[in-house]
Amino acid sequence: MTNTKEHILNVSLNLFMQKSYKEVTxxxxxxxxxxxxxxxxHYFESKEQLFVEVINFAFATVIDDSYNKFSKxxxxxxYHDYIDYFINEEAPKLTVNYxxxxxxxxxxxxxxxxxxxxxxxxxxxxxxxxxxxxxxRGEINTPMKDEEIAKMFIYSxxxxxxxxxxxxxxxxxxxLSLLTLWDSFYEELKV
Amino acid sequence: MTNTKEHILNVSLNLFMQKSYKEVTxxxxxxxxxxxxxxxxHYFESKEQLFVEVINFAFATVIDDSYNKFSKxxxxxxYHDYIDYFINEEAPKLTVNYxxxxxxxxxxxxxxxxxxxxxxxxxxxxxxxxxxxxxxRGEINTPMKDEEIAKMFIYSxxxxxxxxxxxxxxxxxxxLSLLTLWDSFYEELKV
DNA sequence: TCCTACAAACCGGATAGTCGGTATGTAGAT
DNA sequence: ATCTACATACCGACTATCCGGTTTGTAGGA
Numbered sequence: 343m344t345n346t347k348e349h350i351l352n353v354s355l356n357l358f359m360q361k362s363y364k365e366v367t368x369x370x371x372x373x374x375x376x377x378x379x380x381x382x383x384h385y386f387e388s389k390e391q392l393f394v395e396v397i398n399f400a401f402a403t404v405i406d407d408s409y410n411k412f413s414k415x416x417x418x419x420x421y422h423d424y425i426d427y428f429i430n431e432e433a434p435k436l437t438v439n440y441x442x443x444x445x446x447x448x449x450x451x452x453x454x455x456x457x458x459x460x461x462x463x464x465x466x467x468x469x470x471x472x473x474x475x476x477x478x479r480g481e482i483n484t485p486m487k488d489e490e491i492a493k494m495f496i497y498s499x500x501x502x503x504x505x506x507x508x509x510x511x512x513x514x515x516x517x518l519s520l521l522t523l524w525d526s527f528y529e530e531l532k533v
Numbered sequence: 534m535t536n537t538k539e540h541i542l543n544v545s546l547n548l549f550m551q552k553s554y555k556e557v558t559x560x561x562x563x564x565x566x567x568x569x570x571x572x573x574x575h576y577f578e579s580k581e582q583l584f585v586e587v588i589n590f591a592f593a594t595v596i597d598d599s600y601n602k603f604s605k606x607x608x609x610x611x612y613h614d615y616i617d618y619f620i621n622e623e624a625p626k627l628t629v630n631y632x633x634x635x636x637x638x639x640x641x642x643x644x645x646x647x648x649x650x651x652x653x654x655x656x657x658x659x660x661x662x663x664x665x666x667x668x669x670r671g672e673i674n675t676p677m678k679d680e681e682i683a684k685m686f687i688y689s690x691x692x693x694x695x696x697x698x699x700x701x702x703x704x705x706x707x708x709l710s711l712l713t714l715w716d717s718f719y720e721e722l723k724v
Numbered sequence: 725t726c727c728t729a730c731a732a733a734c735c736g737g738a739t740a741g742t743c744g745g746t747a748t749g750t751a752g753a754t
Numbered sequence: 755a756t757c758t759a760c761a762t763a764c765c766g767a768c769t770a771t772c773c774g775g776t777t778t779g780t781a782g783g784a
Contacts, residue, residue, distance in 0.1 A: 346729080364555040368774060378731045379775080385729095389774065438636045445629045448699070459700050485724070490717040493693075494685065497714075500695050501688030508639075509650050523688075526681040530721060533676065537763080559740060569765045570741080576763095580740065 347385045350375050355396050359439050363393055363446045390450060397447045397454065409468055417476035417531075421495065421524050428499060429517045436503045466492055482531040491531065498523070538576045541566050545587050550630055554584055554637045581641060588638045588645065600659055608667035608722075612686065612715050619690060620708045627694045657683055673722040682722065689714070 353375045357366045368389055372379055386392040408431070412423035447454045469492035476482050484491070502520060511519070544566045548557045559580055563570055577583040599622070603614035638645045660683035667673050675682070693711060702710070 362553055362555060364553060367772080369772080380732070380777095380779095381730050383775070438639055442633065442636055445633055448629055455699060462696065462699070484721055486717045486721050490714055493714050494689055494718060497690075497692030497696065498685055498688040500692030501690065502684075502692075504691050504695055505653065505688065508646060508653070523681055523684050526677045527685060530675055530677050533724060558738080560738085571743090571766070572764050574741075 346377070346381065350377070350382065350385060350392070351396055351399050354392055355400050358393065358396055358446070359437075359443055361439070362442055363450060393446070394451050397443075397451045400443075401447070401454075401457075409465060414472050414475065416479070416481055417472050418481070418528060420472045421528070422521075424499075425517060425520050425524065428503075428520070429513060433503070433506065433513065433516060436507055438507055441504075441507065462496075465496060469495055482528075483533070484531045486531070494527065495524070498527075537568070537572065541568070541573065541576060541583070542587055542590050545583055546591050549584065549587055549634055549637070552630065553633050554641065584637070585642050588634075588642045592638070592645075592648070600656060605663050605666065607670070607672055608663055609672070609719060611663045612719070613712075615686075615690075616708060616711050616715065619694075619711070620704060624694070624697070624704065624707060627698055629698055632698065656687065660686055673719075674724070675722045677722070685718065686715070689718075 350371065354366070354371055357370060357374065360366075368379065368382065371392075372382055375382075382392075386395070409424060409427065412427065413419040444458075448458075466489075470488045473482070473488045473491050477484075477488065482491075486494075499520070502523075506516060541562065545557070545562055548561060548565065551557075559570065559573065562583075563573055566573075573583075577586070600615060600618065603618065604610040635649075639649075657680075661679045664673070664679045664682050668675075668679070673682075677685075690711070693714075697707060
């Protein structure tokens with residue numbers, strides 16, 4: 343890929359993360375890249391196509407199964423790894439603008455919803471796997487079904503993220519808060 | 534307030550719930566209200582001021598403490614009431630567009646964030662109250678602290694709502710899924 | 725001498741907002 | 755009762771600006 347094209351993609355991503363698709367204008371893109379419209383339309387056929395490429399560019403790594411790399415030694419270790427990952431990688435992106443970007447992607451980018459659902463499914467499977475092993479191993483002992491436990495973890499972190507978007511909480515406080523929550527839920531599961 | 538002004542507010546709210554602030558045009562508002570631009574600018578000084586008024590108009594009732602009306606007889610009854618309310622009143626609004634509306638409101642409407650945080654705090658207090666009473670009454674018996682239990686309920690339903698936005702799930706399935714989840718969590722708390 | 729990589733001028737349509745004007749109502753003086 | 759003076763409600767043509775997109779031009783490397 344040309345350097346210039348990647349440059350345009352990077353600048354545009356930044357802009358799309360600050361404003362909605364509609365709010366970002368071609369003029370802004372052109373100005374901030376230091377290029378001309380001619381250059382832009384040399385690399386992209388339309389603003390919409392640019393957006394699709396930006397999204398695929400940006401979500402290429404996000405949507406994959408990074409949580410598959412977490413330790414599966416124990417449920418305890420797994421959710422601790424998850425929190426570290428969430429605080430360091432995911433949380434900084436969790437802003438009003440980033441969620442808006444996701445919504446714009448749902449509107450404009452074909453196949454985006456399918457990819458999102460697929461990644462959600464994969465995430466669920468990973469949790470269920472870890473939970474089942476934890477149960478077999480005797481790490482936890484609870485009447486809750488594997489899927490319900492997985493849902494509590496997944497939904498609660500998503501809800502947590504959403505809440506975090508509204509009030510601004512610093513990173514250390516976030517981590518502690520999340521850790522306390524899941525630790526206490528984990529203790530409950532052990533009983 | 535004039536009838537006409539209220540009419541404009543209603544029509545605009547509908548439009549802002551379908552599209553973002555930027556996507557809604559004055560022409561649309563004027564056309565759908567059956568009025569002229571002159572009339573519009575007679576009642577509002579700008580599109581932005583209209584938006585602020587629409588938001589205050591719309592969220593005046595939404596942000597209040599409707600969950601205070603749920604039965605506090607038992608935690609069991611409370612969360613069942615909550616689900617009924619959520620499925621019938623909140624869930625239909627939980628769409629990409631409605632969440633986008635909330636984000637636009639955060640951008641444009643002064644004091645909106647404060648109101649939102651206040652309502653979240655009130656919600657948390659209500660849950661904690663119900664949970665504490667349930668514990669005192671012996672309805673539940675768990676090492677989890679009241680606040681952690683409340684957080685699990687609140688975050689999980691918000692996360693649930695967010696997930697629901699992405700994949701389209703029908704109302705009956707939603708209700709069942711949520712009921713199953715919370716019932717199993719509740720059983721866990723009783724142990 | 726072409727082709728690539730860009731620049732710059734330009735286009736039609738849409739946008740939010742303005743403005744001069746009108747029709748209707750109404751309070752107070754006569 | 756009616757006339758005057760003014761307010762309110764509304765209309766729609768108009769404007770300046772900005773939008774995404776197109777066309778034309780050109781410097782420089784192969």
